């Protein structure tokens with residue numbers, strides 16, 4: 297399927313690892329230029345590898361999503377260097393690193409950082425790119441949320457709440473950007489084997505007495521089989537396939553939507 301993304305420029309925030317990196321590769325495979333932005337120092341190397349494997353133009357930029365001025369500099373530099381910024385993907389995210397069941401296992405002081413990275417970082421990103429998207433009168437924004445947003449996760453309540461708020465902001469942004477033909481959607485992945493997902497298991501593992509601890513593959517594998525009707529893990533590439541479709545003209549009447557790529561874990565009418 298030709299997704300007509302050649303010559304466009306995609307910016308993947310949280311692009312140095314896992315789902316974000318796979319989305320960057322999917323855009324590059326479609327012929328788009330790709331800017332990976334991340335707080336990880338590995339981001340430049342990942343961008344270099346992507347350029348080599350896909351023969352497309354890439355760049356890696358180190359930035360912390362919580363730093364709004366840094367995000368503005370990112371947006372301005374992409375447009376001045378690449379001439380445009382068409383597709384903005386927010387894939388940065390983090391968990392609390394603690395097992396949040398029941399919620400009082402966490403402390404209220406665990407919440408602000410999680411809300412900042414998973415929610416305010418996305419708001420910073422949207423603000424930073426808004427002048428460029430509205431001036432161009434085209435483009436897409438994609439928020440990577442989570443099924444946790446829709447079910448009240450019993451493993452990490454601040455993460456779950458931040459992801460729910462991100463879906464609400466997706467709706468606000470979709471309405472406001474619509475007059476500029478900029479579409480805004482969200483993907484909720486189910487369970488994908490990445491450092492972030494492993495962190496959920498680690499937090500559970502560390503909270504258990506030694507004799508009840510189980511391996512990541514055993515604990516999380518059983519959970520996947522139980523909660524997802526399709527009974528299997530999602531892959532970063534599953535999420536990336538939906539991401540490039542949503543960015544493409546094939547999806548030109550889709551905005552303000554939440555697409556679950558979760559093996560059927562959450563179903564709505």
Ligand SMILES: NC(=O)c1ccc[n+]([C@@H]2O[C@H](COP(=O)([O-])OP(=O)(O)OC[C@H]3O[C@@H](n4cnc5c(N)ncnc54)[C@H](O)[C@@H]3O)[C@@H](O)[C@H]2O)c1
Pocket residue numbers: 309310311312313314315316333334335336359360361362386387388389390413417440441442443484485486487488489490491492493
């Ligand atoms: N893996 C899953 O099962 C799963 C499920 C649902 C949703 N998600 C969401 O998918 C997205 C990608 O996560 P992943 O699973 O690929 O995890 P990951 O840990 O592999 O990637 C997250 C990336 O975000 C970056 N990041 C974190 N804080 C940042 C900050 N302050 N500034 C800039 N970059 C920052 C990290 O450096 C990392 O590269 C996240 O939003 C996550 O919440 C993941």
